[in-house]
Amino acid sequence: MSSKKTVIVYQRALKPDLREKLEREYNVLDFSQTPNLTQDAEFKKALSQAHALIGSSVTLPAELLDQAPHLEVVSSISVGVDNYDIDYLSKRGIVLCHTPDVLTETTADTAFLLILASARRAVEMAEMVRKGDWTGGIAEPHFGVDVQGKTLGIIGMGRIGAAIARRGKFGFNMSVSYHNRSRHEDFERELGADWKALDDLLRDSDFVCVTVPLSEATRHMFGKREFELMGENTIFVNIARGGVVDEPAMIDALQNxxxxxxxxxxxxxxxxxxxxxxxxxxxxxxxxxxxxxxxETRYAMAELAVDNALAVLRGEKPRAPYNWDALDR
Known part of the structure; x- marks a missing residue:
């Protein structure tokens, strides 16, 4: 049996150069194409050998990871870590890594795509053309609303929230308000942004954009009351997690x-x-x-996840640990 440590790749396949980077030092087992991963007998068997896991989008409960006694690092190809039992990993001394920064600008682009497409009814209008229903001039029933000069309210002013704010402020002359657990005076100076209490932000914003992580504190933070505070002229944009919204309440607000x-x-x-x-x-x-x-961004995320895992396996501090300060060493 090889004396090399074992790395398991799951859910997302690695590009050949990244896989080769791992294989220079470690055994690599690839479960990236395995359906129903957590129920797969071969995956469970492989966990007994695993020193590192690299992947994303699969919930890895404690009872599953109990079968990985040698595990040193879980390196997620994501920013969000809501699929992981962080307390459990920290108590076992297992480093949880993630991939912030490298996806900031791309995700902010997606947010602004949603802002523009929703405001100008772009998908609806494109579908009208595709179906052959464009038979005359575009009149008021098909009008959208301006983005330029409107008020952009951002909930969760981290890296991604700030990147969205820059697009709104400098690209579309928008006024920026934000709500966050703590104030960011550097962003306020850079963007002329105003911190507001959540209710005030919802009342005053033309566009409400959500970038908060999913946690027990943020689960279903947007429900019937919050949508009523926004009002009939507000466009709601969510690039965070679906769980931060009471989805039936949002559907009712959109239908009504x-x-x-x-x-x-x-x-x-x-x-x-x-x-x-x-x-x-x-x-x-x-x-x-x-x-x-x-x-470009998905490659950069995978590359960072690989580098994070390699650092831990070599006994070094990774570039993007999530639970470093909470680890039971």
């Missing part, structure tokens, strides 16, 4: 005209079921969770 429209890249259940009203509403732009889905 409580808010104008929504641009959504995330949903409670993904893939979004075909019978969901969100898949069929003219005032919804629904994307299949493409926030970071470009060739």
């Amino acid at each position: 005209g409580t808010i104008r429209a929504a641009g959504l890249d995330v949903f409670d259940i993904e893939p979004l079921p075909g019978d969901s009203p969100l898949a069929h509403m003219d005032n919804v732009v629904a994307l299949p969770h493409i926030g970071s889905a470009t060739h």
Whole structure:
């Protein structure tokens, strides 16, 4: 049996050069094409050998990871870490890594795509052309609304929120407000942004854009009351996680005209079921969770995940640890 440590790649396949980078030092087991991963007998068997896991989008519960006694690092190809039991990993001394920064600008592009497409009804109008229903001039029933000069409210002013704000401020002359657990005076100076209490932000914004991580504190933070505060002229954009929204309440708000429209890249259940009203509403732009889905960014995320794992296996501090300060060493 090889004395090399074992790395398991799951859910997302690595490009050949990144896989070769791992294979120079370690055994690599590839489960990236395995359906129903957590129920797969071969995957469970392989966990007994694993020193590192690299992948994303699969919930890895404690009872599963109990079968990996040698595990040193879980390196997620994502920014969000809501698929992981962070307390469990920290108590076991397992480093959880993620991939912030490298997807900031691409995800901000996606947010602004949703802002523009929702405001100008781009998907609805394109569908009209595709169906051959464009038979005359575009009149008021098909008008959208301006983005230029409007008020952009951002909930969660981290790296991605700030990147969205820059696009709005410097690209579209928008006024920027934000709500965050703590104030960011550097962003306020750079963007002329105003911190507001959540209710005030919802009342005052033409566009409400959500970038908060999913946690028990943020789960269903947007419900019937919050959509009523926004009002009939507001466009709601969510690039965070579907779980931060009470989805039935949002559907009611969109159907009843409580808010104008929504641009959504995330949903409670993904893939979004075909019978969901969100898949069929003219005032919804629904994307299949493409926030970071470009060739360049997904490669950069995978590269960082590999480098994070390699650093831990070599006994070094990784570039992007999530739970470093909480580890039980």
